[in-house]
């Protein structure tokens with residue numbers, strides 16, 4: 001990961017209307033709290049050094065939580081700088097519904113997981129697929145032009161935010 | 169087609185132009201412009217297209233083996249694969265799955281293949297509620313309409329249209345007005361149905377044989393919800409969607425949105441290896457933890473043949489199977505931009521490639537209803553992310569339709585009189601336009617009488633009645649002294665530069681003689697030794713009517729003549745861009761590879777050749793001084809082969825003030841604009857060009873192609889010249 005890649009990622013996120021907030025492991029809980037609207041649901045991040053403990057995000061999920069939450073917080077497997085794409089990895093904890101149902105999705109990205117382009121993402125995807133894994137490339141908010149003008153927030157989130165954890 | 173049929177068709181087109189034309193034009197034009205922008209700013213776009221093409225060629229070639237591999241993968245993952253022979257078979261299987269789940273409600277995300285099956289009707293007849301969750305499809309479901317576009321099924325409807333429709337159907341307390349209100353309503357309405365549905369049905373854009381992974385490309389997020397909310401997921405896809413593995417997926421992920429809507433990438437590229445790991449979500453038990461229900465996830469992949477395996481064995485239709493259904497061929501098509509898929513489409517599919525799909529899955533009769541809308545302008549061939557020769561598929565199917573029609577009233581008159589190679593039964597209008605070369609020769613030999621005769625009201629109305637030649641069009645004026653007559657009667661200068669043979673196409677030889685004379689003067693002034701090839705039609709005219717045999721005969725004669733010059737070291741210079749495009753593109757289908765390559769490799773657009781001479785030392789000072797400012801429209805096929813840039817470069821380098829158009833096609837497109845059933849559409853398409861040059865009243869109108877010259881002449885009622893006429897010395 002070169003600094004150029006992070007710069008490109010930031011630019012791409014701006015292009016697709018996603019706000020990026022930087023955090024360090026030390027400031028993570030506070031930063032995350034500042035970008036979630038409550039009630040918030042989440043899935044365990046699985047990253048050493050940061051977690052959803054001490055944040056307003058609940059990780060015990062019911063269908064009602066999913067539909068009532070204002071924000072869903074998930075870890076992001078990798079992020080693709082060229083397009084501002086967040087790679088959401090489906091798992092039993094519910095990354096897929098948590099990133100999809102609430103009107104705001106906050107993706108937590110480790111700096112070292114930002115890769116340059118789609119080509120770089122492919123070898124790991126191939127492995128994930130052969131292990132039965134599923135992933136979503138999510139870029140920006142859900143959108144439609146079908147009602148005669150571009151509208152954000154259709155079946156998926158209207159707002160997407162990224163918390164970039166530096167030093168991880 | 170009879171007079172009445174032509175009139176009915178014209179009425180249908182007029183109705184669509186009035187009701188749907190505006191929304192279609194706005195939406196497709198934005199997609200098309202954005203596609204240009206994103207593809208030009210993305211490094212390696214062309215490389216991706218080539219790779220995608222190769223992957224599809226290989227995958228279709230190995231399809232049976234890939235399907236076997238896919239079956240193993242899907243089953244190993246715990247899903248089921250069913251290969252359905254046809255629509256009835258697929259519907260039967262899907263109904264059985266739905267039945268087995270005791271399902272009352274099925275939610276769907278957008279899938280053209282399920283449209284092909286009419287699966288909604290089938291399930292509804294069995295008592296199941298089916299809901300389309302893509303907003304565009306939902307609009308169609310409410311309106312009870314068919315899709316007008318592969319990607320934007322309801323893009324023929326404006327916001328006001330949709331608001332009217334929803335207000336009538338749902339009668340809200342506060343009438344809907346804005347797109348936001350309509351979207352919010354549809355989201356909530358469909359959200360409730362997704363949460364309570366028993367089965368989710370999706371399509372699949374790409375299916376990976378090695379892992380059983382399916383890829384769904386969407387912007388709304390409905391496919392994701394549809395696939396993972398109900399416990400049972402049915403994915404339906406044509407057999408052609410299978411590619412080997414994740415290694416082959418990357419070019420498609422990067423191409424599809426760029427080609428389709430001009431977005432760098434779609435909002436969601438969902439790659440699922442079902443049954444997925446995501447926890448089950450049971451909204452009927454809202455306070456139980458996710459995943460706590462006792463039902464497991466189930467997955468069924470239904471691969472649909474429905475004629476595709478037979479297409480694979482058809483040398484000409486096979487290429488259709490490479491299609492990734494991006495809709496770029498529709499967006500880049502001038503006719504489609506105006507009339508949309510409710511005319512330019514068959515039972516299911518729309519746009520240029522629909523001819524291949526409809527002929528393959530629903531039969532030739534379905535393709536026959538709209539195949540004429542393809543004028544062969546070839547702009548789609550450049551737009552297609554997998555480089556399908558869409559115009560050729562249209563030509564082949566047109567040829568097949570010609571050969572199966574059952575005899576028209578005036579055959580005894582035309583057959584025997586015309587020197588074509590087509591059997592009886594061919595539509596007289598097609599036969600007339602397909603034999604333009606002969607018409608022009610006779611017209612010129614009998615000019616000016618032929619011209620006067622052709623202007624007589626009685627003659628024009630007879631032409632309209634019997635041949636469908638619209639009386640509102642000016643006919644070409646044939647010159648008594650042909651370009652070849654003029655050339656033979658003059659002395660060539662004693663040049664010692666390059667040896668050039670000019671190809672006198674039928675228009676230049678008999679109608680637009682001045683551009684031929686100007687070309688000779690320019691080439692000679694630049695030092696070339698110029699000869700004239702045998703004047704004969706290239707085969708472009710019969711080809712445009714789907715008369716492939718006749719076209720092949722012409723192509724053989726033209727290439728036999730021109731290759732003798734090439735053997736002697738001559739370069740071939742072509743004035744009419746549609747003929748140069750035929751040499752470079754379509755002759756590849758009509759002639760042996762070696763002949764085609766030699767002719768294509770040694771033929772040049774006249775302005776391309778002038779550019780070459782000027783850049784290898786010829787003196788531009790001998791050419792005419794730049795005079796008036798210009799408004800230039802290059803020819804559609806000229807742009808597909810990428811040679812219009814030379815005209816622009818030569819004129820600009822010489823100091824001309826140049827305004828260029830950027831519409832895909834002028835709307836005339838050979839014979840298209842002469843046909844009475846299409847005249848109004850042709851003029852509607854022409855109005856885009858008219859708008860671009862509306863303020864150019866002080867500029868001389870310039871066009872490279874004959875059709876564009878005629879169309880600009882009709883639109884502006886002013887003279888139109890070929891670029892070479894502007895630079896010819898006196």
Ligand code: SF4
Pocket residue numbers: 318427490491492493494495496497498521551552553554555556558
């Ligand atoms: S033929 Fe090519 S351009 Fe047309 S829909 Fe298919 S892939 Fe897209």
